Amino acid sequence: MKFIDEYRGRKAAERFARAIRKITTRPWTIMEICGGQTHAIVRFGVDTMLPPEITLVHGPGCPVCVTPVELIEKALEIASTPGVVFCSFGDMLRVPGLSRDLLSVKARGGDVRIVYSPLDALRIARENPERLVVFFAVGFETTAPANAMAVFQACQQGLSNFSMLVSHVLVPPAMEAILSSSDNLVRGFLAAGHVCAVMGYTEYEPIARKYGVPIVVTGFEPLDIFQGIYMTIRQLEEGRAEVENQYTRAVGRDGNRSAQRLIREVFEVVPRKWRGVGEIPASGLGLKTKYSAFDAETRFGVADRVVEEPSVCISGSVLRGIKKPHDCPAFGAACTPEHPLGATMVSSEGACAAYYRYRKFRTQESSTIPSGV
């Protein structure tokens, strides 16, 4: 596939790996923000080709993983309401709430549907005017333009039976939360390429300056990730802390302005709870008052519900780069993708699920980049 296959060549990957070894003189911990990058790193064994001085830790950029139990509980309550059609991306269906998940609501007769796009939920609302159709809007900045468009069109078309349960989160405040924590180990970031395709990367410049960390906007294929790591290590070794762009084929400095305009039209910045991390001020998006008629929390009276996080799972530490999935005693034993204890095991992009899928049965040494992919 064009723009994918050419970035998976083994020889080029090995050349990057050699170049990285050559410039690395000290131990460095780098965090990739996005769960899609975590998945690629573990799948292709990018980390196993790096010198031992470099540790990759896996960031909070999996929206499924950081959606708090409180919001899952709200989703479960709304989805169980008679007459509701509850639409969601497939990943959310198995995220455990306190005692059940959306799939179990569906098994008991709830009308829970997996959709590919928020526009599918809009179509369902149009075709079923007698039903209340709710879309579970989970995501980072990458997904915000799509969700903003769904609300905007619902408003324009007067689809009063459509509403959205919004759980939108933002990357820069999460990075700041990680960097300002006293136990932070991260010295450089691979920023999430598709978030930046929408938002650009000017927001990261003050963070790089304030915390003295290099931030490299990076793509999702193995060669993108190798180059992103090379650029980050080179900055660290040279004592620089700048924002650089590896993913120039998809990202410009200012991002996608027309997408940003519609995000600003529909959403405003709000505080959000992050699963395993807690509340981060100004770290999410919520519907503006102008669009409050489409807010499912208000429509179904669940806005004030407060639910405490259960404490069995270490996903909070995994998401902040302090621990790795293998550090958890439940990993692969009490906690598996079939019976997940926490969201990092549920989502295919969660660090625990990626380790379980690609690392459970083989040693680190054997999992090098497969040839010909």
Place this chain on the structure above:
Amino acid sequence: MCLAVPGKILSVEGDDPLLRCGRVDFNGAVKQVNLAYVPEAKVGDYVLVHVGFAINTIDEEEANKVFQYLREMGDLAELEDGEGE
């Protein structure tokens, strides 16, 4: 979840800028995609598609930069090796 897949635009339709959409080819699988956020994109262009929306066009010239970087890096490393000997 921020997965976005590159695809080639086969056709563009819709006069309303917000409803602008088109058929996009993902290596043989063709899907209807909203093109409202890539007003400049035309038939034959590659776009990055996320949950049914094109979030950006792919710059074909920039797409080769990784390999250019690798080549330049290789030249640089060879130069340094040469100096060290």
